Amino acid sequence: MKKEEDPQPTPPYYQFTPEDLQWLKFNTGDLWVFANASGKQQQYVIDEIKREIKQSYMPSNFGGIIAAPPKTTYYYDKVEFAIRRLDTLAYNRLEFRKSLPAGADDRNPPNSEGEFDFGGLWRNYLGGPVFEGVYGNLNVQPSQLLPQISSPLDLNGRHYKKVIMISTDLSNEYKGGKSYIRTIYYSQEEGIIRMISASGEIWDRQF
16 A cells, blocks of 8 residues: 655745735835935836735755756745836835744745845935845844834834834945945834935935
8 A cells, every 4th residue: 555645734824924915015106305414316116116015936856966956945024116207317125024034944844924125225326226135235124024023213203103214234335335324213114214325415205
């Protein structure tokens, strides 16, 4: 009598939670306008949104003597926003991903809620389109996005309930581009609401 094979375990799905989705409530065509103390403006538009919902992850088979067929080990969610500055040729990107927890084995992923990552690239000056991955010069630790960590902020007569402060990568070496903006205040309600340059110049969001 043929022995029945053990059923294969269902790959875990690292899915955006309702709380995660509160950080990325934007639409194509949304315009973000910032101004400094002298009234000079910077304008940005969300050009494109790329969504990968329940995307299959299949680890590579490099190094094996016989290549086995690729097999899904987990599913993840990811959303990328391509953001273009209107007065220059600068292209920026914000990316949100719910995926494998840091340090976990991608061939034997844990059954957990996964890790919510937020990153991107914010150059402000000349640069090509950037859809290369979560790591750029903006990288937010998952712990910063926890409800108990984000802080309220009153800014220009508006109250924001959940705000995190992001420092850009000071190495300034990513893809050869330099970070003109060094500090970003990111609100769960509205996205980026304040930028501070390397010289200390403040750019506040206009509504």
